[in-house]
Amino acid sequence: MSLKMKPEELAQTISYKPPKKHWIDNPVEYKKGTYNYGGNPESLKYVHQPNPRKWQPYDEDWKLPENWKEIILEGFRERIDKFRSLKLFMDICVRCGACADKCHFFIGSGDPKNMPVLRAELLRAVYRKEFTLAGKLMAGMAGATELTFDVLKEWFYYFYQCTQCRRCSVFCPYGIDTAEITFLARELMNLIGVNIDWVMTPVSNCHRTGNHLGIQPHGFKDSIEFAADDLEDLTGIRVETPINKKGAEILFVIPSADYFGEPHYFTLLGYMALFHEIGLDFTFSSFASEGGNFGSFVSHELMKALNAKIYAEAKRLKVKWIIGGECGHMWRVLHQYMDTLNGPADFLEVPKSPITGTVFENTRSTKMVHITEFTADLIKNNKIKLDKSRNNHWNATFHDSCNPARAMGLFEEPRYILENVLNNFTEMPDNTIREQTFCCGSGAGLGTEENFEMRMRGGFPRANAVKYVAENNGVNLLTCICAIDKATLPPLLQYWVPGVEVAGIHELVGNALVMKGEKERMTDLRNNPLPRKEVL
Amino acid sequence: MGIWFSLVALAALTLLGLIGANVPGLNYVFAVIIPYIAITVFIVGIIVRIVIWARSPVPFRIPTTGGQQKSLSFIKQNRLDNPSSYLGVLGRMALEVLFFRSLFRNTKAELKEGPNLTYGANKWLWLFSLAFHWSFLIIFLRHFRFFTQPIPFFVPYLQEIDGFFQIWVPIIYITDCVIVAALSYLFFRRVFDSKIRYISLPSDYFPLLLISGIAITGILMRYFFKTDLVAVKELMLGILSFSPSVHAVGLSSWFYLHLFFVCSLLIYFPMSKLVHLTGIFMSPTRNLANTNRMVRHVNPWIDELKMKPHTYEEYEDEFRTVMKGAGMPLDKEESHVS
Numbered sequence: 078m079s080l081k082m083k084p085e086e087l088a089q090t091i092s093y094k095p096p097k098k099h100w101i102d103n104p105v106e107y108k109k110g111t112y113n114y115g116g117n118p119e120s121l122k123y124v125h126q127p128n129p130r131k132w133q134p135y136d137e138d139w140k141l142p143e144n145w146k147e148i149i150l151e152g153f154r155e156r157i158d159k160f161r162s163l164k165l166f167m168d169i170c171v172r173c174g175a176c177a178d179k180c181h182f183f184i185g186s187g188d189p190k191n192m193p194v195l196r197a198e199l200l201r202a203v204y205r206k207e208f209t210l211a212g213k214l215m216a217g218m219a220g221a222t223e224l225t226f227d228v229l230k231e232w233f234y235y236f237y238q239c240t241q242c243r244r245c246s247v248f249c250p251y252g253i254d255t256a257e258i259t260f261l262a263r264e265l266m267n268l269i270g271v272n273i274d275w276v277m278t279p280v281s282n283c284h285r286t287g288n289h290l291g292i293q294p295h296g297f298k299d300s301i302e303f304a305a306d307d308l309e310d311l312t313g314i315r316v317e318t319p320i321n322k323k324g325a326e327i328l329f330v331i332p333s334a335d336y337f338g339e340p341h342y343f344t345l346l347g348y349m350a351l352f353h354e355i356g357l358d359f360t361f362s363s364f365a366s367e368g369g370n371f372g373s374f375v376s377h378e379l380m381k382a383l384n385a386k387i388y389a390e391a392k393r394l395k396v397k398w399i400i401g402g403e404c405g406h407m408w409r410v411l412h413q414y415m416d417t418l419n420g421p422a423d424f425l426e427v428p429k430s431p432i433t434g435t436v437f438e439n440t441r442s443t444k445m446v447h448i449t450e451f452t453a454d455l456i457k458n459n460k461i462k463l464d465k466s467r468n469n470h471w472n473a474t475f476h477d478s479c480n481p482a483r484a485m486g487l488f489e490e491p492r493y494i495l496e497n498v499l500n501n502f503t504e505m506p507d508n509t510i511r512e513q514t515f516c517c518g519s520g521a522g523l524g525t526e527e528n529f530e531m532r533m534r535g536g537f538p539r540a541n542a543v544k545y546v547a548e549n550n551g552v553n554l555l556t557c558i559c560a561i562d563k564a565t566l567p568p569l570l571q572y573w574v575p576g577v578e579v580a581g582i583h584e585l586v587g588n589a590l591v592m593k594g595e596k597e598r599m600t601d602l603r604n605n606p607l608p609r610k611e612v613l
Numbered sequence: 614m615g616i617w618f619s620l621v622a623l624a625a626l627t628l629l630g631l632i633g634a635n636v637p638g639l640n641y642v643f644a645v646i647i648p649y650i651a652i653t654v655f656i657v658g659i660i661v662r663i664v665i666w667a668r669s670p671v672p673f674r675i676p677t678t679g680g681q682q683k684s685l686s687f688i689k690q691n692r693l694d695n696p697s698s699y700l701g702v703l704g705r706m707a708l709e710v711l712f713f714r715s716l717f718r719n720t721k722a723e724l725k726e727g728p729n730l731t732y733g734a735n736k737w738l739w740l741f742s743l744a745f746h747w748s749f750l751i752i753f754l755r756h757f758r759f760f761t762q763p764i765p766f767f768v769p770y771l772q773e774i775d776g777f778f779q780i781w782v783p784i785i786y787i788t789d790c791v792i793v794a795a796l797s798y799l800f801f802r803r804v805f806d807s808k809i810r811y812i813s814l815p816s817d818y819f820p821l822l823l824i825s826g827i828a829i830t831g832i833l834m835r836y837f838f839k840t841d842l843v844a845v846k847e848l849m850l851g852i853l854s855f856s857p858s859v860h861a862v863g864l865s866s867w868f869y870l871h872l873f874f875v876c877s878l879l880i881y882f883p884m885s886k887l888v889h890l891t892g893i894f895m896s897p898t899r900n901l902a903n904t905n906r907m908v909r910h911v912n913p914w915i916d917e918l919k920m921k922p923h924t925y926e927e928y929e930d931e932f933r934t935v936m937k938g939a940g941m942p943l944d945k946e947e948s949h950v951s
Contacts, residue, residue: 094813098645105749159914162897168666169892172817174809175715177736178722184730194812211816211884218618222816223846246677250709250716250742251889252898254677282621283932284923294932295939321942340660358858363941364928378918385922393925416909417673439684439697443906457687484675484694486682486903493688505729506719512679512694541730579651 110530128270185534311597332403347587405559478559540573634869658883
């Protein structure tokens with residue numbers, strides 16, 4: 078991964094001055110490094126999606142079905158009737174512009190069509206033309222346009238230049254949610270086979286093997302056991318690796334990157350060490366081996382189909398309730414969609430921590446608890462022993478991942494944990510954290526190599542806030558609770574703020590966790606030598 | 614382009630209004646018929662709009678959370694920005710509708726040398742929007758002295774507060790000044806801020822101009838070109854009691870213009886972005902409690918998502934051999950393909 082442009086040069090290309098020509102008359106230009114490749118036909122076929130074929134966005138001919146316009150407009154009409162959100166968001170925007178400079182892609186690119194208002198207007202212009210009287214009578218006055226191939230190209234470019242982070246929706250006086258608009262626009266394009274491979278291939282993998290990476294059951298088992306081996310080397314303790322264990326109390330679902338990517342892997346070590354230490358009766362599932370849901374980046378139907386395996390496995394394995402690991406969009410789906418999509422989970426019990434006795438009342442219907450909720454409760458009840466000094470080599474800050482922030486409000490749980498496992502912590506500036514947090518710039522399926530320049534642009538506001546605390550407070554670690562973050566923040570920081578690393582919260586928990594019978598730890602979970610202990 | 618289009622539209626409306634005022638045969642049309650049409654279009658239009666929105670279900674519960682969720686007992690929930698009860702939602706909506714809570718958060722991003730990004734507070738839009746909407750409301754309420762007999766109790770209070778400074782004869786209303794200032798800000802912001810100009814449509818300038826037209830004709834009538842208020846009130850009471858009559862005497866061109874602009878606004882309202890007035894109440898990111906994991910939200914059309922999930926049985930059938938090889942538990946030892 079590389080970008081020839083240096084950070085300072087990239088910043089100089091950003092201008093917030095829009096062009097003279099009105100946006101409706103300004104067709105999109107596909108610039109290398111700023112878009113994603115089209116979906117692989119084999120992947121589409123496996124999940125029975127329309128119009129599988131070889132194509133690329135830069136092709137002249139996208140090989141669309143003859144009647145593609147009708148398909149989209151029919152789909153549009155259907156969704157207007159099904160989603161009040163869509164209908165309302167098409168009608169009530171006053172274009173006040175409050176959202177304009179809230180989008181990380183606008184801030185990092187200066188492209189006016191990355192202002193959330195214009196992103197939505199791309200869809201609204203067609204909506205007005207097709208579905209409103211004013212748009213039909215006076216297209217000019219109402220800002221209405223016909224759906225043409227140029228418009229479709231614009232849709233594809235800009236709706237795959239939105240990470241559905243919902244930052245704009247916090248600032249919108251009507252709560253217009255661009256994530257919802259992008260979601261539905263992508264769903265419309267998917268009806269004619271216009272989608273991206275980095276979403277569709279993981280979707281297809283996940284359907285078949287249970288996880289985005291396509292790891293088969295024995296591979297999953299190997300990964301988990303490998304992690305147990307590593308933990309044994311580090312701590313001298315052999316932890317359990319229950320997989321598909323019937324009758325376990327808790328099903329534990331994690332994003333697949335946790336057992337396949339770095340630095341995610343160290344978070345996995347943290348979970349496993351923690352669960353061993355408290356003697357939790359849990360099981361992984363090799364089939365529900367993915368909490369993430371790339372289906373949610375393209376259609377409600379795929380989201381539902383992929384999500385179904387979590388409850389299905391909970392039922393098959395006869396567990397009582399479910400814990401979910403650190404992942405952003407995974408938690409958007411689990412928190413705001415799963416119960417509606419695949420519930421009710423009436424075969425499960427209301428989650429109750431077997432260690433502390435705490436009943437997680439906030440999850441009484443869905444029966445799924447966020448790992449930071451679970452761990453914060455353990456710490457509060459003094460159920461684990463933590464040695465903060467083992468994280469003394471880190472001066473950390475916390476990146477609120479978009480979805481847990483703006484679709485859950487999970488702010489204090491991770492911070493409470495950090496407070497207890499770490500001595501050095503600094504918050505980033507106020508306008509860049511909590512509900513105002515900035516996206517990594519690569520979420521919602523956009524974390525590809527081919528899209529690298531746009532990712533560096535989109536992640537600029539986040540990286541810039543990290544740079545601020547790195548320079549002023551000596552921060553050298555960005556913690557987060559999202560698998561996409563863990564995959565895409567390292568290259569982002571390497572580009573903008575070299576020297577700052579990325580870690581999950583439970584990696585730091587694993588570092589600090591004092592385990593019964595452990596050997597003296599010489600290194601942290603990622604094999605960094607531990608800071609020298611002061612000799613008493 | 615949008616600005617000129619809107620100016621021309623307003624000019625055309627002005628011309629029409631003046632014709633209505635000065636062509637004798639048309640007085641009745643402009644003072645009675647058009648107002649009836651306008652009120653009908655407005656009421657029916659708004660109802661139809663709400664019904665159309667309400668007909669579409671809310672398939673998922675998707676509040677945008679702006680504060681700490683309700684979770685563990687020792688963590689303090691932000692009940693207004695992340696409500697989990699009916700009362701909390703009511704509070705959140707009240708803050709949004711009455712005080713433009715979200716707009717109050719507004720910041721301005723700037724890229725400086727370094728490169729450094731800064732986000733300064735930017736409350737002007739919030740301030741002037743709020744000023745505009747509140748003035749409009751108060752002015753509307755003040756007008757009840759023309760619509761009702763006896764005059765409602767709140768009108769004298771409003772007049773007194775609004776005329777607090779007691780300058781000029783007749784006393785200048787604060788809201789008259791504020792609404793002009795706010796409208797000017799909102800309009801010129803669209804014209805001079807290049808980003809906002811870029812996103813603006815004719816339908817963004819037009820309502821601002823039209824409402825300015827209403828405000829200016831009203832102000833001119835109150836302070837400079839007096840119109841016969843008794844005649845005005847007679848007309849309005851007549852219209853509202855369905856027994857209209859026009860006393861052409863005393864009803865100035867200014868009045869006809871003012872009334873015609875108001876009628877135009879009423880007609881334009883339901884088919885324009887101005888329906889945000891009612892839309893805000895139905896916005897699913899604001900009017901739903903974040904009780905997502907506490908209470909199941911039901912989607913009436915969920916079964917239309919027909920794609921069959923891959924089942925564990927199919928998965929085990931495909932991978933049984935490798936699972937067995939890895940010593941993983943199996944539901945069925947062998948697949949018995951018949």
